[in-house]
Amino acid sequence: MVFSSYIFLFAFLPAFLLAYGLTPARWRSWTILAGSLLFYGWTQPAFLLLLVTVIVVTYVLGGRVLATQGRARWAWLTAGVVVNLGLLGYFKYANMTVSSMNGVRDLFGLDPLTWTHVVLPMGLSFYIFHAISYLVDLHRGTARAPKNIVDFGAFVSLFPHLVAGPILKFHLLADQFRERTHTPEQFALGAQRFMMGLSKKVLLADPLAPLVNAAYSAPHPGAADAWLGSVAYTVQLFFDFSGYSDMAIGLALMLGFKFPENFLDPYTATSITAFWQRWHVSLGTFLREYVYIPLGGNRHGLTRTNLNLFLTMAVGGLWHGANWTFVLWGMWNGGFLVLERVLKKKFGRPPPPVWYAVPKVMLIIILGRVLFRSDSVAHAGEVYRALAGFNGLNFTPDVAFTVTPERLAVLAAGIAVVYVSPLWRSRSAQLRPALVRTAQYALTPVFLLAVATLAAQHYAPFLYFQF
Amino acid sequence: MTTNPTTLTRPPTRSAPRRVLDAALALPRPLLVTGVAFAATVVGGTLGALRGALVTDVQHPVTVTASALLSGRTFHAAEARLDATLPGRSALVATANTARYLTTRGASDEVRLGQGGWIFLASELAPHPDAARHMQQRADLTAQLARVLAARGVTLLVAVSPNKSRVEAAHLSGGALPAWLRAEPGYREYQALLRARGVLTADLLTPMQAAVAGADQYYRTDTHWNQAGARTAARAVAARVRALAGDLPPATFRTTAAPATPRTGDLLRLMGLHVVPDALRPPTDTEATETTVSDGGGGGLLGDAPQVVLAGSSYGLRGNFEGAVQTALGSAITNVSREGADFSGSLRSYLRDPAFTDTPPRVLVWEIPERFLPLPVAAEDHAPLAPF
Numbered sequence: 001m002v003f004s005s006y007i008f009l010f011a012f013l014p015a016f017l018l019a020y021g022l023t024p025a026r027w028r029s030w031t032i033l034a035g036s037l038l039f040y041g042w043t044q045p046a047f048l049l050l051l052v053t054v055i056v057v058t059y060v061l062g063g064r065v066l067a068t069q070g071r072a073r074w075a076w077l078t079a080g081v082v083v084n085l086g087l088l089g090y091f092k093y094a095n096m097t098v099s100s101m102n103g104v105r106d107l108f109g110l111d112p113l114t115w116t117h118v119v120l121p122m123g124l125s126f127y128i129f130h131a132i133s134y135l136v137d138l139h140r141g142t143a144r145a146p147k148n149i150v151d152f153g154a155f156v157s158l159f160p161h162l163v164a165g166p167i168l169k170f171h172l173l174a175d176q177f178r179e180r181t182h183t184p185e186q187f188a189l190g191a192q193r194f195m196m197g198l199s200k201k202v203l204l205a206d207p208l209a210p211l212v213n214a215a216y217s218a219p220h221p222g223a224a225d226a227w228l229g230s231v232a233y234t235v236q237l238f239f240d241f242s243g244y245s246d247m248a249i250g251l252a253l254m255l256g257f258k259f260p261e262n263f264l265d266p267y268t269a270t271s272i273t274a275f276w277q278r279w280h281v282s283l284g285t286f287l288r289e290y291v292y293i294p295l296g297g298n299r300h301g302l303t304r305t306n307l308n309l310f311l312t313m314a315v316g317g318l319w320h321g322a323n324w325t326f327v328l329w330g331m332w333n334g335g336f337l338v339l340e341r342v343l344k345k346k347f348g349r350p351p352p353p354v355w356y357a358v359p360k361v362m363l364i365i366i367l368g369r370v371l372f373r374s375d376s377v378a379h380a381g382e383v384y385r386a387l388a389g390f391n392g393l394n395f396t397p398d399v400a401f402t403v404t405p406e407r408l409a410v411l412a413a414g415i416a417v418v419y420v421s422p423l424w425r426s427r428s429a430q431l432r433p434a435l436v437r438t439a440q441y442a443l444t445p446v447f448l449l450a451v452a453t454l455a456a457q458h459y460a461p462f463l464y465f466q467f
Numbered sequence: 468m469t470t471n472p473t474t475l476t477r478p479p480t481r482s483a484p485r486r487v488l489d490a491a492l493a494l495p496r497p498l499l500v501t502g503v504a505f506a507a508t509v510v511g512g513t514l515g516a517l518r519g520a521l522v523t524d525v526q527h528p529v530t531v532t533a534s535a536l537l538s539g540r541t542f543h544a545a546e547a548r549l550d551a552t553l554p555g556r557s558a559l560v561a562t563a564n565t566a567r568y569l570t571t572r573g574a575s576d577e578v579r580l581g582q583g584g585w586i587f588l589a590s591e592l593a594p595h596p597d598a599a600r601h602m603q604q605r606a607d608l609t610a611q612l613a614r615v616l617a618a619r620g621v622t623l624l625v626a627v628s629p630n631k632s633r634v635e636a637a638h639l640s641g642g643a644l645p646a647w648l649r650a651e652p653g654y655r656e657y658q659a660l661l662r663a664r665g666v667l668t669a670d671l672l673t674p675m676q677a678a679v680a681g682a683d684q685y686y687r688t689d690t691h692w693n694q695a696g697a698r699t700a701a702r703a704v705a706a707r708v709r710a711l712a713g714d715l716p717p718a719t720f721r722t723t724a725a726p727a728t729p730r731t732g733d734l735l736r737l738m739g740l741h742v743v744p745d746a747l748r749p750p751t752d753t754e755a756t757e758t759t760v761s762d763g764g765g766g767g768l769l770g771d772a773p774q775v776v777l778a779g780s781s782y783g784l785r786g787n788f789e790g791a792v793q794t795a796l797g798s799a800i801t802n803v804s805r806e807g808a809d810f811s812g813s814l815r816s817y818l819r820d821p822a823f824t825d826t827p828p829r830v831l832v833w834e835i836p837e838r839f840l841p842l843p844v845a846a847e848d849h850a851p852l853a854p855f
Contacts, residue, residue, distance in 0.1 A: 006553060007546040010512035042542045184491035188502030195505055210576070397594030397647030405640075406573030440497035444504040449566055451508060455550070455559035456567075456575065456739060 001043050003194075003247045004201050006454060012039060013251075016159075020255065029154040029177060032255070036157035040123070047121035050087070055153045057083055058131040062152070065138050066145055073139065080135040088128045094118050096322035123163030125319055129286055130156045134170040136290055143171035144178075151177045160251035164244050166262040166282035169289065173257065180256035190253030195447035197246025202450040204417065205239035206457060207410045208232045214402040216373055216383070225399040226386035230366050232407075233373050235414040238267065241280070260285075265422040270357035272336040272364060287316050306341060310334035320372070325380055329371035336364055512553070519552030527551050560739035565747050568740065577737045584749035585638035586734040588690050591630040591838050592639075594647040598841030602657050605810070605840060608848065609833075610664035622711050622830045625661055626669040626704050628692065628782040629654055630837045631685040634675045638687075657840050669707040669832075671700045686752045689732030689785075694757055697786030698795075704832060705795035708775055712829050715774050715798035719762040722790060724755040759790025761799060773826070778814045779804035779834025792832075801828070810839045810848055 016035040023031040041048035061080035102112040137143040146152040215229020245262035252259045266279035292312040298305040317330015374380035527548035535541045567573035613623040684696030729751040740748040783804025805813045
């Protein structure tokens with residue numbers, strides 16, 4: 001079930017909020033768990049069992065982690081992490097592994113291994129990370145154990161973050177499951193945030209999808225296809241994912257939870273390092289705490305630090321999908337992070353001016369996203385050829401057909417929002433109150449337009465569901 | 468010293484709902500407005516969804532069985548049903564698409580806006596890389612049909628109705644057909660394919676392109692030809708039919724026109740703007756609808772075989788095309804055209820009808836919209852067209 005659908009807005013959400021409101025405070029985790037399982041299981045009932053298995057097994061193993069000390073405690077933690085990563089590995093990476101092995105076997109003239117394609121359950125990567133965070137936080141002693149399995153199940157399956165994040169570390173939410181407040185102000189702020197997110201997704205991300213799809217489906221794209229498609233994808237991905245995160249944060253706020261921010265104006269970053277501190281913050285934080293630091297972080301000298309950084313980004317890339325394109329994309333980002341670190345260490349020059357740094361960072365991001373969006377490494381190679389102008393400069397017919405004045409206007413509006421909204425926020429104190437109020441009031445008609453647009457558009461799934 | 472009595476009494480205890488209401492009313496106004504707007508939208512939509520759920524909708528059945536539930540089919544069916552039965556859905560679509568049109572001249576994916584309020588079907592402008600192959604397949608099927616019909620004494624005449632975008636290209640946003648369409652095989656190439664296979668054709672494009680300088684041949688807001696275009700096409704068809712069957716029973720026809728009224732085109736419906744005032748959308752066409760009736764003659768004895776049959780698509784039902792053909796021909800025809808016939812829908816049903824099998828006509832005019840020619844041949848079109 002996607003948030004930007006009538007069945008969510010007009011059936012699930014009101015029914016859930018009503019049930020939640022009527023449930024006494026101490027039983028609310030039951031309502032959250034039941035509602036979230038319904039949210040998940042209704043669309044993919046076959047995988048409900050997997051989610052429940054993850055919850056039960058992780059809770060039991062977490063109990064063992066808490067109940068033991070020393071090596072045994074470490075062993076239970078390892079077992080829990082291995083079980084979870086094993087499930088992730090099977091459902092997400094088995095196809096890729098077999099396909100890669102068959103590629104090698106083919107080189108040696110061997111028959112390919114027979115294999116039945118495994119379907120990826122929705123949101124698996126996210127709830128596996130939530131489960132791992134629970135185990136690690138218990139082991140580290142950074143969070144109190146939940147009161148019972150229902151509280152834990154509600155944490156893992158909490159529907160606002162279940163299928164596409166943000167990725168929440170258990171210790172951030174543990175106390176909120178014990179006690180949280182519900183006020184009209186929180187509800188209104190949550191509603192405001194949800195309205196903003198839905199508007200971003202429906203009005204700024206979805207209209208660009210046909211253009212991006214056409215550009216990335218063209219067998220031999222021209223330079224115009226590749227550049228317009230890649231820029232449009234950069235805008236689409238931001239509004240799609242940050243819109244989803246806004247909705248998740250807003251829904252959580254309505255339920256009394258406070259989720260951390262997931263996007264901090266990433267497209268205004270003046271370095272790749274800063275970009276990754278602002279884009280999908282919850283993933284970056286998770287990788288830092290649960291991958292980079294366990295690898296040794298920056299505790300073993302510059303070379304090892306750089307290697308850890310590079311490996312963490314490669315793992316982050318692989319987390320996004322079972323395809324070598326994602327691994328390369330992770331390595332691309334890791335490479336630039338290491339480069340920035342080395343250059344800073346070696347030359348220690350002051351940061352470049354914003355007018356130079358922001359376009360430079362965006363160029364690196366856009367070029368890296370080619371790997372992220374392409375179906376295969378060969379496909380990405382074709383797009384890079386096009387970007388370099390080797391396939392000619394013009395649009396191909398299929399892309400030209402999708403370039404409409406409306407889509408160009410949406411693209412321009414998206415870019416304007418990306419760069420004007422941080423400026424607006426930073427200067428809102430200096431702006432006339434009437435102007436600020438007008439902008440706040442304007443959210444309502446924009447949201448209503450987005451709701452109306454849902455009726456006019458075809459089903460558009462969130463991009464991050466596939467991960 | 469006097470004591471204020473109010474300081475001695477306890478303030479009245481407020482109920483929880485009252486406390487919540489007071490806290491809500493104390494919110495900054497913009498926050499209150501957005502919160503209320505959100506709640507009102509959700510509540511309103513929920514009531515609408517409940518109302519929609521009570522409506523009988525045979526087109527969107529929701530199966531609730533164990534297998535349907537487990538496969539997720541129940542969920543998807545429930546979602547489709549809710550989307551389809553939500554009260555006021557057309558008003559929502561109209562609102563969204565009006566905003567798109569007014570702000571960015573945007574439209575639904577099915578249409579493209581031209582200049583001066585002209586609207587075109589997007590599928591006419593889409594590139595078709597395999598157009599040549601599909602056209603050859605269609606030409607082969609048509610040639611096969613023409614041979615089978617000829618063996619039964621029926622002459623097949625193919626009349627391809629040109630794309631609106633081809634005839635009215637000057638009204639496209641760029642003032643001409645996109646370059647990719649100019650490079651693809653199109654109307655004339657299909658004519659040539661048919662002729663090369665010995666199939667008789669009526670060229671409607673040449674006279675319509677000539678006539679468009681004097682009068683628009685298509686509606687601005689509709690896919691189809693208008694009455695002027697239908698007349699032009701009808702004359703071209705009639706000329707070819709006369710050449711094939713010069714001894715048709717003569718008849719006279721009288722055409723009358725109703726007072727001019729606005730006519731909402733199918734493309735406005737595709738945009739969801741058919742319920743929107745003209746000021747907020749491309750304005751509707753105006754038409755004095757013509758009707759043609761027979762003044763007598765032309766028919767043989769009751770039960771005689773029709774001499775000429777028109778089996779066409781919705782074009783055969785628009786712009787008084789049937790009346791215009793009869794007038795130009797000076798003889799009665801039988802029109803078996805039907806809506807949504809695509810490539811061969813009306814022809815297939817007619818060829819299987821006793822009206823044809825018992826009393827086949829001398830000339831069968833098969834009208835096909837050009838826009839179907841470059842598309843992949845549908846499953847039902849792969850089989851030979853004739854049932855005998």
